[in-house]
Amino acid sequence: SFQCPYHAWTYDFEGKLIAAPNLTKMPDIDRNEYGLAKVHIREYLGYVWVCLAEEPPSFEEDVMGAIEERLGDV
Known part of the structure; x- marks a missing residue:
């Protein structure tokens, strides 16, 4: 995994959001929708x-x- 040093959002190597501050307090967040775009x-x-x-x-x-x-x- 890797983490944005500014926002502290963490992604797996496929770009899926796997962790973010207060993510458990936002159950309606779709981790796939907030993943990284492929370029x-x-x-x-x-x-x-x-x-x-x-x-x-x-x-x-x-x-x-x-x-x-x-x-x-x-």
Whole structure:
């Protein structure tokens, strides 16, 4: 599991909310509804690239291609 250091909400590695301060006092909270959203990520050149689309475009063609087009071969 991992925990947000600011809010102290704790999630499992699938993104499901498993603990939060005062969560037992809020029985109507759906832990699945308040889980983390899945996103597509990729590390490239020391950066983390995030895509929020359900079906991400080709990273190699769209991102890497645009970088090489603008900056040259890395």
